[in-house]
Amino acid sequence: MTYSRIAGLGFYVPETMVTNHDLEKYMDTSDEWIRERSGIETRHFFTEGKDTVSKMGARASEVAMEKAGVTPEEIDFIVFATLSPDYNFPGSGVLLQRELPFRNIGALDVRTQCTGFIYGLSVADQFIKSGMYKNVLVVGSEIQSNILEKSTRNRDFAVLFGDGAGAAVVQATDNEDSRILSTHLHSEGKYAEDLLLEHPGSNLKNRMSTKIIEEGKHLPYMKGSAVFKHAVTRFPEAINEALDANNMTKDDIDMLVPHQANLRISEAVRRKMGLDEDKVYNNIQRYGNTTAATIPIALSELDEAGRLKKGDVICLAAFGSGFTWASCLLKW
Template sequence: MRNELYSAGIAITGSGSGIPSGRLTNQDLAQMVETSDEWITTRTGIKQRCLTASGESLKTIGAQAAHQALAMAQVAPEEIDLLILATSTPDDLFGSAVSIQTAIGANHAVAFDLTAACSGFVFGLVNSAQFIRTGAYQKVLLIGADVLSRWVDWSDRSTCILFGDGAGAVVIEATSAERDRLLGFELCSDGQLSHTLNLGYHGSEKTIVDSIEVNQGHYQPITMKGKEVYRFAVEKVPEVISKALFHADLTSEDVDWLLLHQANQRIMDAVAQRLSLPPERVISNLANFGNTSAGSIPLALDEAQRAGKLQSGDIIAMSGFGAGLTWGSAIVQWQIEP
């Protein structure tokens, strides 16, 4: 985890967003389930969420985010060596990274999907770094994207108020080991807690010939035990960030920006408080996008960059957490000039 162990470092050189055209407000939800704008806002911090409309897909919003990130980095698609798509909701269960690769013209890249739910972008960032640090690849396009509206039970008030669709992307390039911008990281998972957040398969036995049976079915809508997930996040996220900061030889006092998975404003506030970070140092766009799973961190990162909040040299403590359960943190030093 220390950059002196590697022959190359990494730097994020561009970011982009893929935002669907549909909008679903709290007032709209109040027409669907027993809720209100005040009830949702006070409990989650969410005011609206974006939904993919007709003609849009994971591929379209992922490609949009990719194009923006490439343009900012001034990197041509054919220069990309590796494309990683962090998602839990591909257009094709076999994977959607290759379809985005084709859509943007990254013809020389190898592409694959990575599934770690809401932690996907952080896991993808660490994976990208390893390919670059070992010298295997020079330029990586990392996309975090999800279309959770496909898997929401819109009659379930406890979950339908939370989730939206969206994509974010970054270009990651090789630099010298001395200038490595991934300063430290820590990744975790615990399958014993998987029952708290699921998008599970449900099947039944079907006889195909004589006594030979197969199990066929479909995936069920998202189910979540909100109180358990909240307690998990508030306990584990500050801990994993502290460990990543330790690997980076830093403390929370060195952090300029806290960038968490955009799940619930109360979770973000509680984590910031435990790390003794003031609210003005927390990056949040939850109110406008809701929980976009693997898309949430890169979406918020790109929005903050384009708004001029991020300055070269800023220390950003990122942390994703979600289904699996998985959680992790990456400490990044920003370097893109505004």
């Protein structure tokens, strides 16, 4: 049997760190208000002229490939997850392909926002298990600081998000004791408008107008209470689905790495699952919500800290815009 495993991880965050106190200069908010509602203390914002979504993805990929012991020439396929591509088209996957000395390999862009990295892992897992590829690069990268209006009217969103990138080399293996066990993907589009960035969109003849800007409809919108309610339901569902598929229970989990949307959501899920604090990893305090990059950044930090041991059962779970939700269970 051919399986897939994560052979190397890497991440990159821009050098500019923005504190909650920095945001007080632009909107009616406070360090206490932000921490209480999200747990976030700092986040990183990109540098124009230096950082792009594809270039940040390349920096993370270089680290992941080095740790996996592979060169760009050995990568067979790229899966690039982002909600903030460099251009409307083409996608950022091909821009990453030209950034490093890859062969003329395929590049697939994934647009499932917060679940993008797990969706990407699932695609990589299937390609490898089918025998089509041996090394797939899965990347999550976001620049969101320039999507947000740093103002009081947009503060519920503006304080939450940061910029960053994470990457994983997913590699073929015949070792059933160190592999991706299963992935589980879901969506429920009837709630799409509860969390979205509507304009500029293709449903209007004039994609952008003064009226749209004045009404703030070019800014991300979130129905916060609805998102929270669905998240704390879907996260445990996705986690339990992965455990059931592998005849495991919550007691088998050595580390849960949830998408870093909000510390309050992660804590609610932890309590609902009955997991000890040391079995759930959170870094939203330092990076904010980096959307498709949150899980690979968190995994990279755990790996660098030596907290992922051979044979550990790791559960990845995410929920976000769409709504989409997903999970991945793996043995390290």
